[in-house]
Amino acid sequence: MNNIFVYCEVEGGVIADVSLELCTKGRKLADQLHCQLEAVVIGANLSGVEKQLYPYGVDVVNIADDPRLEPYTTLPHTSVMIQLIREEQPQIALMGATTIGRDLGPRVSSALHSGLTADCTSLEIGDHEDKKNEKVYKDLLYQIRPAFGGNIIATIVNPDCRPQMATVREGVMKKEILSKHYVGTVKNLEVSRYVNDSDFVVSVIERHMEKSKVNLKGSSIVITGGYGVGSREGFDQLFELASVIGAEVGASRAAVDAGFADHDRQIGQTGVTVRPKLYIAFGVSGQVQHVAGMQESSMIISVNNDPKAPINAIADYVIQGDVNDVVPKMIKYYKKNTK
Amino acid sequence: MNGFKIIVLAKQVPDTRNVGKDAMKEDGTVNRAALPAIFNPEDLNALEQALRIKEAHPGSTLTILTMGPGRAADIIREALFRGADDGFLLTDRAFAGSDTLATSYALAKAIEKIGRPDLIVCGRQAIDGDTAQVGPQVAEKLGFPQITYAEEVNIEGDVVRVKRRLERGIEIVKASLPLLITVNGSAPECRPRNARMVMRYKKATTLTERQSANEDYLRMYTSHPYLNIEEIGFKDLDANIDDCGLAGSPTKVKKIENVVFQAKESMVMPATDHHLDALMKELIINHTLG
Numbered sequence: 001m002n003n004i005f006v007y008c009e010v011e012g013g014v015i016a017d018v019s020l021e022l023c024t025k026g027r028k029l030a031d032q033l034h035c036q037l038e039a040v041v042i043g044a045n046l047s048g049v050e051k052q053l054y055p056y057g058v059d060v061v062n063i064a065d066d067p068r069l070e071p072y073t074t075l076p077h078t079s080v081m082i083q084l085i086r087e088e089q090p091q092i093a094l095m096g097a098t099t100i101g102r103d104l105g106p107r108v109s110s111a112l113h114s115g116l117t118a119d120c121t122s123l124e125i126g127d128h129e130d131k132k133n134e135k136v137y138k139d140l141l142y143q144i145r146p147a148f149g150g151n152i153i154a155t156i157v158n159p160d161c162r163p164q165m166a167t168v169r170e171g172v173m174k175k176e177i178l179s180k181h182y183v184g185t186v187k188n189l190e191v192s193r194y195v196n197d198s199d200f201v202v203s204v205i206e207r208h209m210e211k212s213k214v215n216l217k218g219s220s221i222v223i224t225g226g227y228g229v230g231s232r233e234g235f236d237q238l239f240e241l242a243s244v245i246g247a248e249v250g251a252s253r254a255a256v257d258a259g260f261a262d263h264d265r266q267i268g269q270t271g272v273t274v275r276p277k278l279y280i281a282f283g284v285s286g287q288v289q290h291v292a293g294m295q296e297s298s299m300i301i302s303v304n305n306d307p308k309a310p311i312n313a314i315a316d317y318v319i320q321g322d323v324n325d326v327v328p329k330m331i332k333y334y335k336k337n338t339k
Numbered sequence: 340m341n342g343f344k345i346i347v348l349a350k351q352v353p354d355t356r357n358v359g360k361d362a363m364k365e366d367g368t369v370n371r372a373a374l375p376a377i378f379n380p381e382d383l384n385a386l387e388q389a390l391r392i393k394e395a396h397p398g399s400t401l402t403i404l405t406m407g408p409g410r411a412a413d414i415i416r417e418a419l420f421r422g423a424d425d426g427f428l429l430t431d432r433a434f435a436g437s438d439t440l441a442t443s444y445a446l447a448k449a450i451e452k453i454g455r456p457d458l459i460v461c462g463r464q465a466i467d468g469d470t471a472q473v474g475p476q477v478a479e480k481l482g483f484p485q486i487t488y489a490e491e492v493n494i495e496g497d498v499v500r501v502k503r504r505l506e507r508g509i510e511i512v513k514a515s516l517p518l519l520i521t522v523n524g525s526a527p528e529c530r531p532r533n534a535r536m537v538m539r540y541k542k543a544t545t546l547t548e549r550q551s552a553n554e555d556y557l558r559m560y561t562s563h564p565y566l567n568i569e570e571i572g573f574k575d576l577d578a579n580i581d582d583c584g585l586a587g588s589p590t591k592v593k594k595i596e597n598v599v600f601q602a603k604e605s606m607v608m609p610a611t612d613h614h615l616d617a618l619m620k621e622l623i624i625n626h627t628l629g
């Protein structure tokens with residue numbers, strides 16, 4: 001009772017990375033709260049799936065295995081989650097801020113009247129004092145996220161409602177095996193007790209899934225263009241530099257909104273989080289929501305003609321100049337020095 | 340088939356996409372006056388989908404519903420100018436401080452008051468919070484199934500087919516009415532204002548907006564009832580006050596901070612050939628590059 005739940009996404013028997021990242025985080029929170037970490041896996045052909053989860057410190061794997069539960073549709077997964085949460089009363093429930101988690105989470109929170117915070121960039125345990133009602137709450141989940149277009153950072157708590165729910169984007173938390181030998185227990189759920197036939201009113205007729213061509217997370221060098229790049233043509237230069245030095249190209253939200261780059265290249269709170277060896281930001285001002293997605297880069301270079309751009313504060317090197325001038329020079333001198 | 344009853348949910352938001360340097364005050368709070376209030380972009384995509392369905396199914400009606408302060412009537416007029424039939428402004432001090440859950444509660448109660456529709460359409464998320472929660476939460480409260488991230492919607496007979504845009508691909512799903520659909524920003528853009536509709540609705544106002552108007556104005560609304568944008572307050576709803584506004588919001592903001600980055604000691608250099616040559620050399624030698 002009052003454990004931590006992680007809703008685990010599964011496709012073709014494989015647990016999604018974002019879910020393993022959340023289990024890693026969930027383990028740490030469970031240790032602080034002296035409770036157990038439970039995973040919930042809803043899908044089809046799931047036998048043995050618990051073996052993927054135990055190494056991350058999962059104590060209990062709740063499994064709802066039924067051919068009708070994969071691919072994901074909203075209502076059946078919602079029904080399983082709602083009833084399981086009512087039975088088990090977890091204090092915290094975490095989900096990936098993915099197309100699935102962001103479809104499922106609000107539905108579950110609405111049914112349970114529990115608070116849900118989207119796209120958290122950090123989760124911590126702490127106390128909360130409600131000064132107006134003179135009440136002190138121990139060991140709440142601090143749900144921390146940039147807000148208001150990423151200009152401020154907010155700490156959200158759910159003092160009275162349970163579970164405390166939060167979604168987190170892929171890559172924000174680190175995936176770390178606790179122990180190869182960690183073993184928990186499996187709880188197989190009797191699916192017919194949790195879902196109704198009427199939950200299957202929406203059915204998937206066709207699916208075309210492809211592996212993303214953009215691999216920002218796996219690249220050791222990321223070069224990112226911001227609004228200051230000015231155009232799609234400006235980004236073409238960045239792609240040229242990227243192919244020369246072996247980097248992947250990212251973009252700030254402002255650049256994506258302006259149509260300079262595609263959405264799957266967005267770095268930041270509502271995009272991808274990266275931790276490369278080298279991060280070069282071209283014409284990126286450095287809003288909080290962007291910095292949230294790249295501040296753990298080992299080395300940061302900022303190229304900007306605004307000496308007061310906030311990103312400069314966290315940069316190891318600040319090159320004051322125009323993007324269109326600096327990119328060709330970088331290409332030139334990289335080639336010259338590698339000859 | 341006599342067409343569908345469609346409700347579009349829309350929100351007026353501060354334009355956080357183009358935040359200038361004056362958007363934050365010295366004390367770290369948001370300077371709302373520096374941000375223009377706009378029709379939430381993805382709600383415009385939603386309006387376009389709803390208008391297409393309305394056109395494909397003669398006899399359909401399109402009602403726009405928004406929750407917000409008095410000035411949010413602006414976006415109802417914007418929707419009327421583009422082809423909505425009527426609009427409701429859900430506005431009351433009792434709703435102040437609502438989080439997504441309290442917002443969806445008020446919206447669901449307002450929808451019950453207006454009359455449950457066949458179809459609810461809204462944008463995937465609003466740019467001031469990016470939560471993408473209100474659509475699904477409203478659907479749950481009304482017991483409607485939901486389809487999120489829609490890019491294309493077609494209704495034939497009683498079958499709704501929706502193309503969804505997901506992170507790693509697309510999905511085509513089939514459902515029936517009633518239904519709530521959230522529309523993705525990758526769906527077609529909303530049509531511009533229609534000049535004829537602008538002429539027809541430019542004087543459409545709420546009662547509050549009319550209160551300072553002269554008598555001729557008042558008479559005009561009696562003879563042209565379609566110019567009335569109806570305001571709905573808490574007392575008009577069959578709602579519980581403890582579920583509204585701040586009291587009805589499980590999430591509380593504990594702390595808001597203007598972030599100060601952990602500043603590093605940066606090496607600042609001009610973009611000269613000499614400096615860039617030296618920098619590239621250094622990065623190659625210490626194996627950061629190559």
